[in-house]
Every structure is written in structure tokens, then in C-alpha cells.
Amino acid sequence: MNSTKFKNLSKPIYIGKVRLKNRMMKNGTGLFWDDPSTGGFMNDKYIAFFEALAKGGAGLVVSATSPLQVGPLPGFKIISDEYIPGYKKLAEAIHKYDCPAFLQLFHLGGMSPLFFKAPAGISASSIPKNESPRPGFEVAREITIPEIHDVVELFAKAAERTKKAGFDGTELNGGCNHLLNSFLSRAWNKRHDEYGCQTMESRARIFIEVIKEMKRLNGKDWPIIALMNAMEVDLKDGITIEESKQFAKMFEEAGADAIEIRSEYYTWTKDVKRRESTHFPDAYFYPDHEGRLEDYVEGGGHGAGANLPMAAEIKKAVNIPVICMGKMDWEMGEKAIRKGKVDIISMNRRLLADPALPKKVLEGRIEDITPCTSCMTCFNLGEHFQPVACRVNASLGKEREYEITPAKKKKKVMIIGGGPAGMEAARVAALRGHEVILYDKENRLGGSLPVAAMVKGFEREDILGLAHYLNIQVTKLGVKINTGKEATPETVANINPDVLILAAGGKHNIPDIPGINGSNVLTGMELHRQLKFFFKFAGPELLRKLSAIWLPSIGKNVVIMGGRLHGCQTAEFLVKRGRKVTIVDTGTKKEIGDGLIEVFLKPYLLYWLTDHGVQILTEVKYNRITKKGLTLTTKDGIKKTIKADTIITALPLEPNTELAKSMKGKAKEVYTIGDAKEPHLIFDAIADGARIGHEI
Ligand SMILES: Cc1cc2nc3c(=O)[nH]c(=O)nc-3n(C[C@H](O)[C@H](O)[C@H](O)COP(=O)(O)O)c2cc1C
Ligand code: SF4
Known part of the structure; x- marks a missing residue:
């Protein structure tokens, strides 16, 4: 109607x-x-x-x-x-x-x-x-x-x-x-x-x-x-x-x-x-x-x-x-x-x-x-003349292959991690008639999506819309959702699933250098922890608005360790909030912005950052962090200290191998998907979630 x-x-x-x-x-x-x-x-x-x-x-x-x-x-x-x-x-x-x-x-x-x-x-x-x-x-x-x-x-x-x-x-x-x-x-x-x-x-x-x-x-x-x-x-x-x-x-x-x-x-x-x-x-x-x-x-x-x-x-x-x-x-x-x-x-x-x-x-x-x-x-x-695919619709170009067909055998499917990979796997598995139980240790579903949305903003990319959509779909499909509960091997043993899907996200990569635990360092992990704490009281929209006037843990001069997608987007966020930013990366100039979309977006953001005074140093070696800032060796072998009030780590994530080890053999079928298996982009997480949802 x-x-x-x-x-x-x-x-x-x-x-x-x-x-x-x-x-x-x-x-x-x-x-x-x-x-x-x-x-x-x-x-x-x-x-x-x-x-x-x-x-x-x-x-x-x-x-x-x-x-x-x-x-x-x-x-x-x-x-x-x-x-x-x-x-x-x-x-x-x-x-x-x-x-x-x-x-x-x-x-x-x-x-x-x-x-x-x-x-x-x-x-x-x-x-x-x-x-x-x-x-x-x-x-x-x-x-x-x-x-x-x-x-x-x-x-x-x-x-x-x-x-x-x-x-x-x-x-x-x-x-x-x-x-x-x-x-x-x-x-x-x-x-x-x-x-x-x-x-x-x-x-x-x-x-x-x-x-x-x-x-x-x-x-x-x-x-x-x-x-x-x-x-x-x-x-x-x-x-x-x-x-x-x-x-x-x-x-x-x-x-x-x-x-x-x-x-x-x-x-x-x-x-x-x-x-x-x-x-x-x-x-x-x-x-x-x-x-x-x-x-x-x-x-x-x-x-x-x-x-x-x-x-x-x-x-x-x-x-x-x-x-x-x-x-x-x-x-x-x-x-x-x-x-x-x-x-x-x-x-x-x-x-x-x-x-x-x-x-x-x-x-x-x-x-x-x-x-x-x-x-x-x-x-x-x-x-790039590659077959067009979609970040949010894994069925695009696979309409016949991914047509929803009832599973031959209904299974009890337990999923650990309610980010994009876990929610998409839950959505597809539930559509196919499986009994799906989803666990996430945070109080809300979405994984890193709300944090990403808060940093990227809501004007262009509708990341929150995606999190909301997946959340609604799994809820409507009757997935049993357990938020605020960490799933342990004992939890798995109690549930006794036929299929266990590990989708708990990647691990933060923190450089092992002297001073990394100093009070002037904000690691990616700590940033996520703080934001997730604040999400208990306010949504990403309100927090982003507030951050325009109040960012207590970030000083005026900032060094960002890591100049790939996360580092560049964090730099944009901070420049828009009046911070003076330097990006340092161990990789080459070509690797700066890795993970950003090559067409329009990556060049536009890189122009914008340089036009807004962001200095980008590549091929550096990180030495130590002191009260003054980050000491590094430049690609020409010169030791120097980049003065900073705050040093932020924004390095690419690493796979979560510990979770896979601790859950080995806990169900007849165990799969690791998304960033937990290999950290990539939201596109890859959803593609992986859809694939496993169709395969089981
Ligand atoms: C993958 C892709 C391929 C496109 N190919 C064409 C095309 O062949 N001819 C055309 O007129 N526009 C093409 N466009 C541009 C769209 O027509 C449209 O102008 C653009 O996507 C903006 O509209 P939208 O915001 O509704 O997506 C393409 C867009 C995308 C995303
Ligand atoms: S979500 Fe991304 S990939 Fe999918 S249609 Fe929109 S712009 Fe294209």
C-alpha cells in the first residue's frame, strides 16, 4: 500500500x-x-x-x-x-x-x-x-x-x-x-x-x-x-x-x-x-x-x-x-x-x-x-575500470548469487561483535532462517561506526545512518541481542552454537617507544575508550557539536603518528577545531592517505590539509615521546623533536588473533571475519559479513 x-x-x-x-x-x-x-x-x-x-x-x-x-x-x-x-x-x-x-x-x-x-x-x-x-x-x-x-x-x-x-x-x-x-x-x-x-x-x-x-x-x-x-x-x-x-x-x-x-x-x-x-x-x-x-x-x-x-x-x-x-x-x-x-x-x-x-x-x-x-x-x-561494487550493499552485482534462500539446515549462530561485519552477518543469517545470537561488550551496537562518524562528521558520509539501519534490521529480524556483555569461552559453552562468528574488530596498534604511556599521549585505543564512555550520555551528533568548543584532552599543538586514512581524518577533525597539526608516518609519501578513496576524496583532503598548514613528514623513525613532544629521525637521518602538547596515535589496526585462539574449537564451525581477521574498510567488513551469512 x-x-x-x-x-x-x-x-x-x-x-x-x-x-x-x-x-x-x-x-x-x-x-x-x-x-x-x-x-x-x-x-x-x-x-x-x-x-x-x-x-x-x-x-x-x-x-x-x-x-x-x-x-x-x-x-x-x-x-x-x-x-x-x-x-x-x-x-x-x-x-x-x-x-x-x-x-x-x-x-x-x-x-x-x-x-x-x-x-x-x-x-x-x-x-x-x-x-x-x-x-x-x-x-x-x-x-x-x-x-x-x-x-x-x-x-x-x-x-x-x-x-x-x-x-x-x-x-x-x-x-x-x-x-x-x-x-x-x-x-x-x-x-x-x-x-x-x-x-x-x-x-x-x-x-x-x-x-x-x-x-x-x-x-x-x-x-x-x-x-x-x-x-x-x-x-x-x-x-x-x-x-x-x-x-x-x-x-x-x-x-x-x-x-x-x-x-x-x-x-x-x-x-x-x-x-x-x-x-x-x-x-x-x-x-x-x-x-x-x-x-x-x-x-x-x-x-x-x-x-x-x-x-x-x-x-x-x-x-x-x-x-x-x-x-x-x-x-x-x-x-x-x-x-x-x-x-x-x-x-x-x-x-x-x-x-x-x-x-x-x-x-x-x-x-x-x-x-x-x-x-x-x-x-x-x-x-579504475574495476567492476563497481557498493560499500553497504554486498549484493550489488551478485543479485542471483546472493538472492536470499532459506538455509538447508537451520543452525544456532552466535556472533561476537556488533560492528558492521557482525551485524551484516547477523542480518543475512537471520534472513535465511538461522537462529542468531549477537554479543557486544559495548552498550550499543555499531562497533567503531559511531566513533568513525563522530570524527568524519555527518554532512557527507552517512555512517550513523548505516549503523542505525543495521541495528534496526537485526532487531526486526529477531536476532537475540546482548549488549554490554563480554562473551567469554564460558558464554560460548553455555550457548553451545553450531556456528561461532568472531567479528569483534581489530586491535589497536600502539608503537612501543619510550614515553608512549605519558599523560600527553592519546592512543587510538584510549580515544575509542573515552568516546565510548561519553556515548553512554550523549550520541555522536551531540558529542561532535560539543567537541567544537570543548576537547579537554587535546592541546593546541598536536602530532599525529600515522598518516593513513585514520590519521588524515583525525587531522581534518582537529584542524577544524583550531589545532595546529603535524602528521608523521614511517611510510612513504605515496602511502599518505592510504585507505581514502582515490577519486576526488583523497586528493581533496590532502590539498585541504596542506592548504591549512598541516605539515606531513614521511619515512620517519619514531624515537621517544617526552614532555616537549615527539622525537624522531627524519628520512635524511636528522634527529629532531616535533613540539607538541598532545601526541595522538592513529596507526592502522591489527588482526585480533587472541580472540580466535581463545575460541578455537568452541563450536563445530568457527569463523573470524571483518577487522578481527584482517583490518580494512567498512566496505570489506560488510562484504565479509554478507559472505559468511550466505555461506553458513
Ligand atoms: C559508479 C558510477 C557510475 C556512473 N556512471 C555514469 C554514467 O555512465 N553516466 C552518467 O550520466 N552518470 C554516471 N554517474 C553519475 C551519476 O549519474 C550521478 O550524476 C551521480 O551519481 C550523482 O547522483 P547521485 O547523488 O544520485 O548518485 C555514475 C555514478 C557512479 C557512482
Ligand atoms: S554506499 Fe558508497 S559504494 Fe554504495 S552507492 Fe553509496 S557511495 Fe556508492
């Missing part, structure tokens, strides 16, 4: 002749699940995910192809007729659930993927690196006019194949830094011919020719969603909202049936060589946004709904549906549709995290939605 709370989201709408049963859609996403050695043909893994999406209640799903280029780029191709049968199967799978299927078509243009040294592409103009909006890209060659005509045909023919495969329409991607966008934007388009930068008409010409040619080949009623950047934020000569309103009108006149918007956000750094851009608004706000925010960027949510004011402007300009993308959610979508700011919301990562999200929203089962934590693991994998 539909929840009355989301009545605007639940209303049907038409894109051209195609009826969407509700206002939530999934736009095209490159998942890199194809096998390039077979030529990029459709496969069952992809079909299974799209089936899950359609079954999950989306009003429209859009699958993505490889760029419309012949070459080494991976992705499912549609560049010739032999690919049609594969897409036919995909369309049929989606249509089983009263869900229309569109296919996104795009040409990468001059955009070379960040971590793949693709050969330089073609773009509206060839711009030298030092003048390029994206100096990290290889310098593209200027596309010739005959090539433009070929590209127009390439798009139209691909749409024709899509139609033959039984799809319902095209999402024409002219956003990002792709080829079509390079013509629209004066920052990218420097030419002066009929496709040049001199007028709005000449800039929009190629886009309009593609729309018209697609319609000519496939019929006037072939639905097309025109996807474009409503703005290129913080980019000199970038697309402005006034311009995109005009483009939207022109696309509508050319026959587009809907306008879908997102924005390309250019990084705030003044150093041109480091300039990057992202279409993830939450990444733009990471780790902070300093300076003036451009008009029409909604800044209150640190990226959430940041493009909504732009969508509202576009909506004033056209009479066809307007779709808004970029960290949208059901609450803001419902409100925006009600207020007439937008017609449809497109959610990408949220539907990777939970393909059944639309159904759950409409049924009012919000607490059952697996929350996307905006960690960017998925996109990072894609940028």
Missing part, C-alpha cells in the same frame, strides 16, 4: 508517450561489469541488477552503454547490430515489472577517465593543459566538421538499435565534460565555425542535430531525455543558469521530451595544476567549502539537493518534465515536486545501495532502506 506521505512522488507522469508509474528514476551508470575480452556484450550479471531495480519499484530505469567510440574503453557496447539481442534480453527483464527502460548514450569527447591513460580524445576545441578547465586530461584534438556529422549519425544509429532492442527511449548525456557539453560551454568551446562559441545557437547546434536525427530515424515520438549541466560551477566561462535555461528551451523546441540536469563542480583550489571537477555535489563540499558559494547552488546540505535551485529555474523555462539529479532523496524530492520545482528525481548511488528503494519509500518503510553513505567506493572502482 502506498504511503500518503509521498503522494507526489507516487504520481504517474509521462516522458513523451512513455508513462512512468512514479517520479523516482535511476539514470545511466557505467558499472564495468562487462567482459572486454568478449567485446562488451550484455551479460546476466547486468540484467539481474536491472531486474532488481525494476522489481524495486523505480518509475524508470536507464542503463548505460560504453561511450559511443570504437576503442579500448570498457562497458556494454551498442555500436553495431550484433549487440541488439543482448539489450533485448535486458529490456524484457525490465519490462516484466511495469517499468520502462531507457538507454543512456554518450560520447566521452576529450574526457579521459581519471585513472586510465586513455588516448587523447576529440573535443569541441583543443586546449593546452595550462589553459584547460581539466589540466589532468590529455589534450584533446579539435573535432572536424565531417567528424561532427559522423558523431550525430553515431548517436542516432545507436538510438535506432536501442529501439530495435525493445527499449522505450534515450537518455542523451550531454553533461560532465563529455563531447556534447564541450560545445555548450564557452570554457571548452573555443571554435568560431558554425559549431563555435559565438552564439547560443552555434554552441547548441550539435546537441540539437543529434536530437533531430534521432527523431528522424526513430519517429517523432521516440522519447528523448536531454541530460545537461545546468551549471559549470566555479569555472570561468562555464555554463551559467541563464544559458542552460536557454539551452533547455532550444532542446525542447528540437523535440526533447524531458530535461535532466546535474552540474559540474570545479574544485576550489587556486592551483590550476590541481584543478579537477566532479558531478557529485557532496564531493564538491568535501572536506569543506570555503569562499563564496555560487548562486543557485544549495549549500545547506553539503551537497544534498545542491542542484535543486537550478532545476527549479530550468522548470520555469520549459513545458516538459524536468528531472533533477545529485544527491537527491525521497524527502526533498517529495517537497520539490509538491512545490513545483521539479517533476522527477533521479537517484543513482541510492539505488546502487538499495535497488528496492522506490518501493520501500512508497510503502513508507524508510527504516528498511539500505542507506547510501556517499563513500564513493562505487565510482572509485569505476574510475
Whole structure:
């Protein structure tokens, strides 16, 4: 039954002749699940995910192809007729659930993927690196006019194949830094011919020719969603909202049936060589946004709904549906549709995290939605051309393998440790019908998640949402939860489980040097202990707020031992609280930030730390801690003391081998999972928990 709370989201709408049963859609996403050695043909893994999406209640799903280029780029191709049968199967799978299927078509243009040294592409103009909006890209060659005509045909023919495969329409991607966008934007388009930068008409010409040619080949009623950047934020000569309103009108006149918007956000750094851009608004706000925010960027949510004011402007300009993308959610979508700011919301990562999200929203089962934590693991994998996977949804790409099937033999499963690995194992095991008993020595479930959330903050990564979701799920599934109780071998003997899962987390790594027990040292273990003590009285949200004015155990000058993920994030936390921070690490410069997401987040945080005066010393040897600070030997062999009021250890965790030893043979099956086995990231913990939950 539909929840009355989301009545605007639940209303049907038409894109051209195609009826969407509700206002939530999934736009095209490159998942890199194809096998390039077979030529990029459709496969069952992809079909299974799209089936899950359609079954999950989306009003429209859009699958993505490889760029419309012949070459080494991976992705499912549609560049010739032999690919049609594969897409036919995909369309049929989606249509089983009263869900229309569109296919996104795009040409990468001059955009070379960040971590793949693709050969330089073609773009509206060839711009030298030092003048390029994206100096990290290889310098593209200027596309010739005959090539433009070929590209127009390439798009139209691909749409024709899509139609033959039984799809319902095209999402024409002219956003990002792709080829079509390079013509629209004066920052990218420097030419002066009929496709040049001199007028709005000449800039929009190629886009309009593609729309018209697609319609000519496939019929006037072939639905097309025109996807474009409503703005290129913080980019000199970038697309402005006034311009995109005009483009939207022109696309509508050319026959587009809907306008879908997102924005390309250019990084705030003044150093041109480091300039990057992202279409993830939450990444733009990471780790902070300093300076003036451009008009029409909604800044209150640190990226959430940041493009909504732009969508509202576009909506004033056209009479066809307007779709808004970029960290949208059901609450803001419902409100925006009600207020007439937008017609449809497109959610990408949220539907990777939970393909059944639309159904759950409409049924009012919000607490059952697996929350996307905006960690960017998925996109990072894609940028490395690795199969996309999700931190919180271990079933992504394993829809058939991880389909919930009742266990052949119901077992008594005892789990020690209520962190992400333990809770996910409990959730999956309980779903499969096992009797699950969960122990955690702390008073609340979540393991290190609340501490991580408190340090990372809540604006971008929804770590608390994840802890909350897992907690609710295990509770609803009837897992017997014992918090505040340490499970000993005797406890295990009393319970006598068939399966014992050890998920008690990793061990803190504390350097064994003189002075480490001094009162000026705060070890990772002590920090966790203190925070967990305070969590008895206040949640992480309140504690984080309080920490802005009150951090009694941390002095003005701080040295952090360890410059990997934990060290860098602790440094950010402390700099934002007025501390002067030095990071020291025994590893190389390359190892600084290890564990942070390579795409956008790691470079952004490292820029930010250096821009905020954090000194980073690598390849050091720790000698001793005195009242004055940390004495170390630099990589050049010089002994020096880094003055500090407080020294914090933030070294990577170690496996918890003692627990495994003490529990050996205590049940027929004993498994160690997550950080207890091998400390990694939340992604790995959840993947491990899900795996064991499915295996037992
Ligand atoms: C793994 C991944 C692959 C993506 N691939 C595409 C793509 O092929 N085409 C596209 O238009 N956008 C792509 N995007 C970007 C999304 O369309 C969207 O702009 C972005 O995820 C922000 O929306 P969200 O906050 O709802 O995730 C991709 C995003 C992710 C995470
Ligand atoms: S990997 Fe992270 S950002 Fe991507 S969908 Fe999953 S939780 Fe969201």
C-alpha cells in the first residue's frame, strides 16, 4: 500500500508517450561489469541488477552503454547490430515489472577517465593543459566538421538499435565534460565555425542535430531525455543558469521530451595544476567549502539537493518534465515536486545501495532502506575500470548469487561483535532462517561506526545512518541481542552454537617507544575508550557539536603518528577545531592517505590539509615521546623533536588473533571475519559479513 506521505512522488507522469508509474528514476551508470575480452556484450550479471531495480519499484530505469567510440574503453557496447539481442534480453527483464527502460548514450569527447591513460580524445576545441578547465586530461584534438556529422549519425544509429532492442527511449548525456557539453560551454568551446562559441545557437547546434536525427530515424515520438549541466560551477566561462535555461528551451523546441540536469563542480583550489571537477555535489563540499558559494547552488546540505535551485529555474523555462539529479532523496524530492520545482528525481548511488528503494519509500518503510553513505567506493572502482561494487550493499552485482534462500539446515549462530561485519552477518543469517545470537561488550551496537562518524562528521558520509539501519534490521529480524556483555569461552559453552562468528574488530596498534604511556599521549585505543564512555550520555551528533568548543584532552599543538586514512581524518577533525597539526608516518609519501578513496576524496583532503598548514613528514623513525613532544629521525637521518602538547596515535589496526585462539574449537564451525581477521574498510567488513551469512 502506498504511503500518503509521498503522494507526489507516487504520481504517474509521462516522458513523451512513455508513462512512468512514479517520479523516482535511476539514470545511466557505467558499472564495468562487462567482459572486454568478449567485446562488451550484455551479460546476466547486468540484467539481474536491472531486474532488481525494476522489481524495486523505480518509475524508470536507464542503463548505460560504453561511450559511443570504437576503442579500448570498457562497458556494454551498442555500436553495431550484433549487440541488439543482448539489450533485448535486458529490456524484457525490465519490462516484466511495469517499468520502462531507457538507454543512456554518450560520447566521452576529450574526457579521459581519471585513472586510465586513455588516448587523447576529440573535443569541441583543443586546449593546452595550462589553459584547460581539466589540466589532468590529455589534450584533446579539435573535432572536424565531417567528424561532427559522423558523431550525430553515431548517436542516432545507436538510438535506432536501442529501439530495435525493445527499449522505450534515450537518455542523451550531454553533461560532465563529455563531447556534447564541450560545445555548450564557452570554457571548452573555443571554435568560431558554425559549431563555435559565438552564439547560443552555434554552441547548441550539435546537441540539437543529434536530437533531430534521432527523431528522424526513430519517429517523432521516440522519447528523448536531454541530460545537461545546468551549471559549470566555479569555472570561468562555464555554463551559467541563464544559458542552460536557454539551452533547455532550444532542446525542447528540437523535440526533447524531458530535461535532466546535474552540474559540474570545479574544485576550489587556486592551483590550476590541481584543478579537477566532479558531478557529485557532496564531493564538491568535501572536506569543506570555503569562499563564496555560487548562486543557485544549495549549500545547506553539503551537497544534498545542491542542484535543486537550478532545476527549479530550468522548470520555469520549459513545458516538459524536468528531472533533477545529485544527491537527491525521497524527502526533498517529495517537497520539490509538491512545490513545483521539479517533476522527477533521479537517484543513482541510492539505488546502487538499495535497488528496492522506490518501493520501500512508497510503502513508507524508510527504516528498511539500505542507506547510501556517499563513500564513493562505487565510482572509485569505476574510475579504475574495476567492476563497481557498493560499500553497504554486498549484493550489488551478485543479485542471483546472493538472492536470499532459506538455509538447508537451520543452525544456532552466535556472533561476537556488533560492528558492521557482525551485524551484516547477523542480518543475512537471520534472513535465511538461522537462529542468531549477537554479543557486544559495548552498550550499543555499531562497533567503531559511531566513533568513525563522530570524527568524519555527518554532512557527507552517512555512517550513523548505516549503523542505525543495521541495528534496526537485526532487531526486526529477531536476532537475540546482548549488549554490554563480554562473551567469554564460558558464554560460548553455555550457548553451545553450531556456528561461532568472531567479528569483534581489530586491535589497536600502539608503537612501543619510550614515553608512549605519558599523560600527553592519546592512543587510538584510549580515544575509542573515552568516546565510548561519553556515548553512554550523549550520541555522536551531540558529542561532535560539543567537541567544537570543548576537547579537554587535546592541546593546541598536536602530532599525529600515522598518516593513513585514520590519521588524515583525525587531522581534518582537529584542524577544524583550531589545532595546529603535524602528521608523521614511517611510510612513504605515496602511502599518505592510504585507505581514502582515490577519486576526488583523497586528493581533496590532502590539498585541504596542506592548504591549512598541516605539515606531513614521511619515512620517519619514531624515537621517544617526552614532555616537549615527539622525537624522531627524519628520512635524511636528522634527529629532531616535533613540539607538541598532545601526541595522538592513529596507526592502522591489527588482526585480533587472541580472540580466535581463545575460541578455537568452541563450536563445530568457527569463523573470524571483518577487522578481527584482517583490518580494512567498512566496505570489506560488510562484504565479509554478507559472505559468511550466505555461506553458513
Ligand atoms: C559508479 C558510477 C557510475 C556512473 N556512471 C555514469 C554514467 O555512465 N553516466 C552518467 O550520466 N552518470 C554516471 N554517474 C553519475 C551519476 O549519474 C550521478 O550524476 C551521480 O551519481 C550523482 O547522483 P547521485 O547523488 O544520485 O548518485 C555514475 C555514478 C557512479 C557512482
Ligand atoms: S559504494 Fe558508497 S557511495 Fe556508492 S552507492 Fe554504495 S554506499 Fe553509496
